Amino acid sequence: MLLVVTYSQAARQTLRNVCNGHDEAVVQRFGRAVLLEATELGAFLALRLREKHASDVQIERTEAFNEFEDAPEEVRDAATAYEDRAHPSTPYTKFAVGTDHPAPDTMRDAELAGDTDR
Amino acid sequence: MRVELAGEVRTGRVVDLRDTSVDFDASAVVGAIRGDGPRAGDGPARPLAIDCPVPGPAHEHVGAIRTGMGLSLRPALADAARTRGHTPTQADELAAVRDRLSALDPPEIDLRSARRRVAETSDDAEELRERVAALRGRVQALRDAGDESGPAEAELASATRELSEVETERIAAEQALSRARNRAAENRERRRERLRLADRADNLCRDAREELARAVRPTFEDARQAVPTDSESPVSTALAVAHVADLDAPVVVGSGVDAFADGERLSEWFDAPVVRL
Numbered sequence: 001m002l003l004v005v006t007y008s009q010a011a012r013q014t015l016r017n018v019c020n021g022h023d024e025a026v027v028q029r030f031g032r033a034v035l036l037e038a039t040e041l042g043a044f045l046a047l048r049l050r051e052k053h054a055s056d057v058q059i060e061r062t063e064a065f066n067e068f069e070d071a072p073e074e075v076r077d078a079a080t081a082y083e084d085r086a087h088p089s090t091p092y093t094k095f096a097v098g099t100d101h102p103a104p105d106t107m108r109d110a111e112l113a114g115d116t117d118r
Numbered sequence: 119m120r121v122e123l124a125g126e127v128r129t130g131r132v133v134d135l136r137d138t139s140v141d142f143d144a145s146a147v148v149g150a151i152r153g154d155g156p157r158a159g160d161g162p163a164r165p166l167a168i169d170c171p172v173p174g175p176a177h178e179h180v181g182a183i184r185t186g187m188g189l190s191l192r193p194a195l196a197d198a199a200r201t202r203g204h205t206p207t208q209a210d211e212l213a214a215v216r217d218r219l220s221a222l223d224p225p226e227i228d229l230r231s232a233r234r235r236v237a238e239t240s241d242d243a244e245e246l247r248e249r250v251a252a253l254r255g256r257v258q259a260l261r262d263a264g265d266e267s268g269p270a271e272a273e274l275a276s277a278t279r280e281l282s283e284v285e286t287e288r289i290a291a292e293q294a295l296s297r298a299r300n301r302a303a304e305n306r307e308r309r310r311e312r313l314r315l316a317d318r319a320d321n322l323c324r325d326a327r328e329e330l331a332r333a334v335r336p337t338f339e340d341a342r343q344a345v346p347t348d349s350e351s352p353v354s355t356a357l358a359v360a361h362v363a364d365l366d367a368p369v370v371v372g373s374g375v376d377a378f379a380d381g382e383r384l385s386e387w388f389d390a391p392v393v394r395l
Contacts, residue, residue, distance in 0.1 A: 007309035009316050032313070055226050055302070056309060 002042045003060040004049060005033040011053035018045050035062070070112055074102055119368050119391040120169040132381035134394040136373070140165060144182045147370045147393055151181065168368070170391065176201045176363035180356045184372025184395075189352040189359070195331035195338055198363035204333045206326035212319060219315045224308040232295040239288035246281040253277055338362045347377045357387070365390035 006012045012032045019026050019034055025042045027035040036042035038061065050057045067076055078101040082092050096103055121128045123138060135142050142165075150168040173181055179194035206212075253274040260267035341358035353375055360369055368391035371384055378384045385392045 005306075007306055007313055009313065009320075012313070054228070055224070055305065058302075058306060 001027055001038050001062045002036040002046050003033065003058075003062050004036060004046050005058040005060075006049070006053070006056060007032075007058070008053060008056040011049065011056040014049055014052055018049065074100070075107065078102055119393075121393070122167040122169075124165055130391075131385050132392045132394065133368075134381060136394055142166065142395055144184050144370050144372050144395055147395065148182045151177075151367050151370070151393075168393075170368050171366035173367035174201050174363075174365070176359070176365060177367050177369075180360040180363065180365075180369065181367065182370040182372065183353060183356045183360065183375055184370075185353060185374035187352050187356060189356050191355060191359075192327055192331045194356075194359045195334055195362070196327040197330075198338075198359050199330035199334045201364040202334065202362075204330050206329045208322045208326040208329070212322040212326065215315050215319045215322065219312065219319060222308055222312045222315070224305050224312065227298070227302045227305045229295065229298045229302055232291070232298045235291040236288070236295050239284060239291045243281065243284045243288050246277060246284055250274065250277050250281055334362050345377055353377070360388050360390075367391075368393050370395060 004015065006015050015032065015034060019029055022041065022045055025037050025039065025045055027037055029035075036046060046057075046059045050059060078092075078096070081099075081101060082095055085095055093104055095101070119129065119131070119133060121133045121135075123135075123140065135147070146166065147168070150166045151170055152173055175197035176194070179189060179197060253270060257267050257270045257274055260270055338358055341361040342354065344361075345354050345357045347354050354377065357375075357377055365388055369384075369388050370393045371381075372395045378387060381392050381394050384394075
């Protein structure tokens, strides 16, 4: 899909107008952002916004996320284990100490495979 | 007030333009009161010049009262309250937010050329890879057949060199785009802040307008009762707002407004000069 985020009142208003006029290309609206279908029409609408509002419009292409392909096993396991923790108040950092689960700092600097840049 | 029309000067608290040969349009008269366009003495191109005090904020709403006029009551009352010296409690915060807004001026960052370069170098590299593969196949086939493969080998060597150059260029283009994207992300943080402040300023303005309008509403309701017409029309509303506001500049009153007998009574009601059309 195409993610379009706006950064000014004028761009946000144009985004609303565009979405109102082209429901068929809109997957989901989030106020000042929208997910558009990855179709030529979606691209056309996103590019129109950028033509009109330049740097006040951000366009990104999203991909489906398959955790079994995209996320390492230890990260998947850590998420499962943490959500199954005994004490809801335990922060993850503390939870991970003394276990095989990766520390937040380690994960923070580890890019996902296939992700070129953000 | 001093009104200059083609070759004639009229002065006084009330100036009646209904007997002139020119049919003046209310917005043209308001323009002359606000000093828009050329000044008096600019020559015959200007049919009307009015020398009077500078209009305040309420004049925008009730500076011209005529049948068919539009009026947004709350903003009009808010500006009337301002002319009476009311200051909204939001004033300080609003000023602070506006200061921060004007200090935020994120530069334009255009990544278009960086994106285009990545796309073009990728295409070039793809094309060359295909060409190198085809040449390799040809060289192999010539060798297998025992034919002269020298020229084809030279062509392959040159294509391989070219491919490595293009690959280098592609990597450089991708790195440049990646750096530009990081700059754009920082830039967008400032834009996001600017948007947040703009929304905040709008909300404060709206709250201030509501508060100011509330401050003069009782006075306004009394004035509306005192207007000698029993309608809720914009004209009656505007007459009441004009009574509440502290107006210095003349009020233009169009034809069809017959709430008061004459210009003098209107002028007393407004406590301001009147131009009748």
